[in-house]
Amino acid sequence: MATVTLVSDTDASPEVRAVFDDIRATRGTDFINNFWRALACDPATLAATWARLKVIMGPGALDPLTKEMIYLAVSAANSCEYCSHSHTASARAKGMTDAMYGELLAVIGMASQTNALANAMQVPVDAVFKAPEVKA
Template identity: 40%
Template sequence: MKTFLLTSALLLGMSGFAVAQEVPKFFSETYPEHALQSALEARSALRSEEAALDAKTRELIGIAVAAQIPCSYCSYFHTQSAKAEGASDAEIREAVAVAAQTRHWSTVLNGMQYDLEAFKREYDEAMDASN
């Protein structure tokens, strides 16, 4: 029961649990024991009250990154977490589509070795013109 509660707390983005024997197996059996405490503390810090991003936004970013890696574990984890934080199916689809579009243009620009400084100038000029 404790493992279920801790896993649920992690999936919901909650922190404040003690790193001990009760850590979910997907953490404790996959990460070096000597580094687990600090890894979980870093993870909790990004989910603390001081975090600049709200929980739903963090999970939508997680879904987008997971789709690009690709990682089935991360996709499942962040999708379930995003839903728990109130993300709609439309928001999840859009996060994945934005990730795909970003990957598309990254592939084109990098593959064609488009000049980065020229890109920055063009972008900045376009932004200045729109303001």
Template identity: 50%
Template structure:
């Protein structure tokens, strides 16, 4: 019997991680306050430089407090945005990950439904506006 397939490449196990990969794995667990390295990161670890690049960018944007920076958006808002984009892009892995994150941050099932209703509504209206090639007439201020 073969092992369960996780991706198109063999993920790097936490036990096999060394050097840069081990350091990034440790930072992921510490920053996210989790006890394991999720599959996404284990797969990206097949290219240590790419793993480090993606993690550094994600950490700076999604966990700015861990980088010593304040954010105008609270963690729940950042995760709701990530969930909305993930649902729109059809990424099951990310939808599950960010749904877990928003629930961990206190969003209840009813509010989750409201988030998904907004996502669905604007996927529809965006598609309609794009399909009709409607000229924008409500513009944001420049400053």
């Protein structure tokens, strides 16, 4: 169904295999989801995307579950079928409860509504919201 052939373990080149191995080790599972098998059509983009994603989605000033819910919110706004499914599953695996998911949906819906209204009316930005342009 994809525009590319998903790369199986058997067909993975050494470069692709190394990324698959790191995904498995990082996540502690043997499962490689289809996004990475599709992106393996371009090993350089596969390696760069995974390397950066691994850093970004790890713990930091924001916890991994919060990051996963933000990821899901962006995916819904961008109408990404695959990402909406995969990041809902990831968020649940990281501890998102039904109550948290319900509130996440409510925020996504409210934001989309007011985004459309602000864009329709072209509301001017309040002066107090703007940062100074260049640090003195």
